[in-house]
Amino acid sequence: MKVEYAPTNQALPPKATTARPGRWRTFYRKLRKNKLAMVGGCIVVFYIAIALLAPLIAPSDPYAIDLVNKLKPPSAEHWMGTDDKGRDVLSRLLYGTRLSMSVGFVSVFIGAFFGIILGLLSGYYGKWVDTIISRVIDVLLAFPGILLSLAIVSALGPSLFNVMVAVGVFSIPVFARIVRGSTLTVKKLEYIDAIRSLGANDFTIIFKHIFPNILSPIIVQATMRLATAILSAAGLSFLGLGAQPPLPEWGAMLSNGRDFLFTAPYLAMFPGLAIATLVLGFNIFGDGLRDALDPRMKQ
Amino acid sequence: MITQAESKKKPLLKVNNLKQHFPIKGGIFGRTVNHVKAVDDISFTIYEGETLSIVGESGCGKSTTGRAILRLDEPTSGSVFFEGQDLLAMSKSQMRNMRKHLQVIFQDPFASLNPRQSVSQILGEALAIQNIVPAGKRRERIIELLGYVGLRPDQIDRFPHEFSGGQRQRIGIARALAMQPKLIICDEAVSALDVSIQAQVLNLLKSLQRQFKLTYLFISHDLGVVRHISDRVMVMYLGKVVEIADKKSLFDNPQHPYTQALLSAIPVPDASKKQERIILRGDVPSPINPPTGCRFHTRCPHAMDRCKTEIPALTSLHDTHQVACHLVQ
Incomplete structure (x- = not known):
């Protein structure tokens, strides 16, 4: 057989404009089909919108104390009533969304950032690097998450930022585990060997060839982890270790409301x-993402 | 034992006493309890411009040999001289520079290309890593490379999943060619393809060899393919070389009982010709505890007492034919 297409002198074809064919469209189509995931997605988008627009939509100042109108039940003026200092609960809740969201995103970012690096190193290099990192991760995983973050917050002192750090730290092992596992799978593929035999260095192999191919489980885990992080942060604030008064953090508000339950x-x-709804939203959205991104469920 | 005929040819790659033993970890402390002796003390030479094939059944160490030469797995011991330089003694960064001279084409065209990179990215990266072509001229060079392997210039921005198996394998070949290598190791390069596509890719490899004066180390279990492409053939069994000869000599006059059995398994497309088949009994023994003496003695129809104790050395039958068997000594 002869080579059919000898090199020609014809003009270079223009670069294709559609960069990612099919892949993301397939993913989006699968996600759209999953009704539950779309509901979760809507909840998440709804809360993100609230967080961004809080100052515009809040009916009053979340910090304005009005002792005359304290502990008023829901009414036309205060849709969700007022608390023991006469502050509008709805406004506090709307501003609180910002806090919860930022706690979620910052702590997941911390956890994912360090977890991904540790997981990639441990999965790619193996041997003693893997042994050390895996053992440290095992130790971290052995603690119940909330206990670990309690310990961290009590060591660092109660503040919302320290809660983010604490929740982030206890997310590290989860990400590291997942990334390590996926790295082990991907690094055995032939195209990694091919890149190596071209003479690429480890940095290129890890970050240009392994990392983009393990993104799916990381995205899914990050979404699920947001729910856990928000819940843990609310829990810590409920215990008085997180957001300090007068911050309108949800956990702190819940804790405050406990005194007036009756x-x-x-x-x-x-x-x-x-x-509950925000955590539920992230969870079912994460489930839907996993179903849509999971390569084993490819059509 | 350089004979007259061989001394005229220039050796490109010389493998000496190559061993690749993979440790088996066991026990609670993960100690090494044993080794899989995938490649056990083999030596051979590849001459410039030729195609040397390695054949053998699965698990005989043929792919491991290829990977060890490229240091995709670090070999246990031995030396691999490429143009007089020992690859195994090189530092990681020296080896990275050497890699442009030794390329590899893999078996599975679906796994050997990064699914997230387009053809131009795959080939562009190959050119960029060794900085073979300046950035501005890479696209032109990529199109030239695609031409060599029979792909169209307008396919440059497509992704691997948009190609058929044969086309993907051509991309893999183009990637290897991009480095302007001297030696290409084809690790079961056509085994995963349909028979009709196999022939096309084999012919492509042959014409590229002529065009670019390439040397191939061709690893395969398919004797028909090997017969088509090789100049010389090396037969491996359980991590050892049992016979190495030029193609004609090996196919016409196989000396080792294992080679004879392998060749008798090639189907003959003529039903009237009655062919005597040598059926080997039993399984390949485990490479963890290979048989003493000649590794083939447990299945050899001609095994003698001597074969159980004494390892046969590779001895020259004539100029271009070497065999490791007590029968022929």
Whole structure:
């Protein structure tokens, strides 16, 4: 057989404009089909919008104390009533969304950043690097997450930022594990050998060829982890270790509402509902993402 | 034992006493309890411009040999001289520079290309890593490379999943060619392809060899393919070289009982010709505890007492034919 297409002198074809054919469109189509995931996605988008728009949509200042109107039940003026200092619960809840979201994103970022690096190193280099990193991760995983973050926060002192650090740290082993596992799978593929035999260095192989191919499980895990992080942060604030008064953090509001459970149940109910729906939203959205991104479920 | 005929040819790659033993970890402390002796003390030479094939059944160490030469797995011991320089003694960065001279084409065209890179990215990266072509001229060079392997210039921005198996293998070949290598190791390069595509890719490899004066180390289990492409053939069994000869000599006059058995398994497309088949009994023994003496003695129809104790050395039958068997000594 002869080579059919000898090199020609014809003009170079223009660069294709559609960079990612099919792949993301298939993923989006699968996600669209999953009704539950779309509901989760809507909840998440709804809360993100609230977080961004809080100052515009909040009916009043979340910090404005009005002792005359304290502990008022929901009414036309205060849709979710007022707390023991007369502050509008709805406004506090809307501003609280910002806190919860930023806690979630910052701590997941911390966890993912260090977890991904540790996982990639441990999976790619193996041997003693893997042994050391894996053992440290095992130790971290052996602690119940909330206990670990309790310990970290009590060591660093109660503040919202320290909560982010604590929740981030206890997310590290989860990411490291997943990334390590995926790295082990991908590094055995022939195209990694091919790149190596071209003479690429480890940095190129790890970050240009392995990392993009293990993104799917990381995205799924990050989404699921957001829910856990928000819940843990609310829990720590509930215990008085996170957001300090007068910050309108949901966990702190819930904790505050606990003192008035019988006289003003709406004080605990609304922050509780907000936490529950946001966590639920992230969880079912994460489930849907996993189903859509999982290569084993390819059509 | 350089004979007259061989001394005229220039050796490109010389493998001496190459061993590749993979440790088996066991016990609670993960100690090494044993080794898989995948390649056990083999030596051979590849001459410039020729095609040397390694044949043998699965697990005989043929792919491991290829990977060890390229240091994709670090060999246990031995030396690999490429143009007089020992690859195994090189530092990691020296080896990275050497890699442009030794390229590899893999078996599975679906696994050997990064699914997230387009053809131009795959080939562009190959050119960029060794900085063979300046950045501005890479696209032109890529199109030239695609031409060599029979792909169209307009396919340059497509992704691997948009190609058929044969086309993907051509991309893999183009990637190897991009480095302007002297030696290409074809590790079962056509085994995963349809028979009709196999022939096309084999012919492509042959014409590229002529065009660019390439040397091939061709690893395969398919004797038909080997017969088509090789100049010389090396037969491996359980990590050892049992016979190495030029193609004609090996196919016409196989000396080692294992080679004879292998060749008798090639189907003959003529039903009237009655062919005597040598059926080997039993399984390949484990490479963890290979048989003493000649490794083939457990399945050899001609095994003698001597074969159980004494390892046969590779001895020259004539100029271009070497065999490791007590029968022929």
